[in-house]
Amino acid sequence: MVILPSPQQLRYLLALAEWRHFGRAASACAVTQSTLSAGILALERQLDVSLLDREVGKRVVFTLLGEEVIRRARVALEALEAISHVAQASREPMTGPMRLGVIPTIGPFILPRLIPLIREWFPQIRLIITEDMTERLLEKLTTGRLDVILLAMPCICEGLETVPLWRDPFVLAVPKSDALAKLPSVPLERLTEEPMVLLEDGHCLREQTVAVCRQGRDWGGSELESAHTASSLHTLVRMVGEGLGIGLLPGLAVDSGILEGTGVITRPVTGGPAWRTIGLGWRMRSPRTEDFRALAHTLKKLAPAEAEAALREDPVEV
Incomplete structure (x- = not known):
């Protein structure tokens, strides 16, 4: 069975893609920097790929595959959130x-x-x-x-x-x-x-x-x-x-x-x-x-x- 990324892992990834800084991304997710870093690393190990280019020093640079995963992560999270929104909207509009x-x-x-x-x-x-x-x-x-x-x-x-x-x-x-x-x-x-x-x-x-x-x-x-x-x-x-x-x-x-x-x-x-x-x-x-x-x-x-x-x-x- 394929082990899927968790919504939280995808949120960490998207926050890092937005801020391009581990500390600011962690603050945006209301977690510590070490927690966010561990979440990104766990996602890479789970997928068995490198999402970040770690040869460029302290700058946050994603690999080409990383950029594609980011794009798909946005779509996946939007779809997951839509499930909750549909249910809520059907129960209580506005x-x-x-x-x-x-x-x-x-x-x-x-x-x-x-x-x-x-x-x-x-x-x-x-x-x-x-x-x-x-x-x-x-x-x-x-x-x-x-x-x-x-x-x-x-x-x-x-x-x-x-x-x-x-x-x-x-x-x-x-x-x-x-x-x-x-x-x-x-x-x-x-x-x-x-x-x-x-x-x-x-x-x-x-x-x-x-x-x-x-x-x-x-x-x-x-x-x-x-x-x-x-x-x-x-x-x-x-x-x-x-x-x-x-x-x-x-x-x-x-x-x-x-x-x-x-x-x-x-x-x-x-x-x-x-x-x-x-x-x-x-x-x-x-x-x-x-x-x-x-x-x-x-x-x-x-x-x-x-x-x-x-x-x-x-x-x-x-």
């Missing part, structure tokens, strides 16, 4: 822990309203929230460390089922003293005539901003390299207020009061589509799909009336 991921350009502006809403409508749900950039949230979702994510679309969401919630328009942030502030609205082609402040690489809002600007005219690599960069929307607003450039802000952030006391005002943008879509995504064929659809239906209550109406008239393609 109960228990729900691990929600949210991106930084949405989280600070929606969580103060989202959390009370979930508590009101689904008191048996225990939200566990992780804020991170889209790419890392997607990786955590596909590897089973998150259940569902709140994200901005369009995005590369292969393997996910997504539901658009509402359209979030972009507005142009400018200093009160800027010439553009005197206009009732700003044409797209004017955006690339001014210095720009962008979020740093990794934020999906950066790519969405560039896509909006390129509707006005070709906005190439040199402009991107010369743009100021910020790590957050709050920093971006401060940089605009100091006259370093102009920037696009999502309406969600503006409605939450991000401009208060900054000397920055906004103007609508005309001449082409200028918005993102707030959406909810989860793994296809998740055993909790019906829970997530119910959650999506409830989260639409957070949408401004005009934003949800716009989405119904012209649904986003995902």
Whole structure:
């Protein structure tokens, strides 16, 4: 009879694959480093293979076979967890822990309203929230460390089922003293005539901003390299207020009061589509799909009336 790896051994392996450090992986698994190391070694002996390349010093490097075992371990653990989730969901829908991921350009502006809403409508749900950039949230979702994510679309969401919630328009942030502030609205082609402040690489809002600007005219690599960069929307607003450039802000952030006391005002943008879509995504064929659809239906209550109406008239393609 084949002796199969234990779920705990697979968890140790996946934690080490994520952290690439024995101490941090052990902390993530709430065990000692020696326990995790012994578990990995026992797995190698059980499989009679080398999963780690131990000829590279202290760095954690997996062999090619080790990388393949990691990939299959993710699938195996997800399948095992799905068994428990199916049973729980059939007994008690919308109960228990729900691990929600949210991106930084949405989280600070929606969580103060989202959390009370979930508590009101689904008191048996225990939200566990992780804020991170889209790419890392997607990786955590596909590897089973998150259940569902709140994200901005369009995005590369292969393997996910997504539901658009509402359209979030972009507005142009400018200093009160800027010439553009005197206009009732700003044409797209004017955006690339001014210095720009962008979020740093990794934020999906950066790519969405560039896509909006390129509707006005070709906005190439040199402009991107010369743009100021910020790590957050709050920093971006401060940089605009100091006259370093102009920037696009999502309406969600503006409605939450991000401009208060900054000397920055906004103007609508005309001449082409200028918005993102707030959406909810989860793994296809998740055993909790019906829970997530119910959650999506409830989260639409957070949408401004005009934003949800716009989405119904012209649904986003995902």
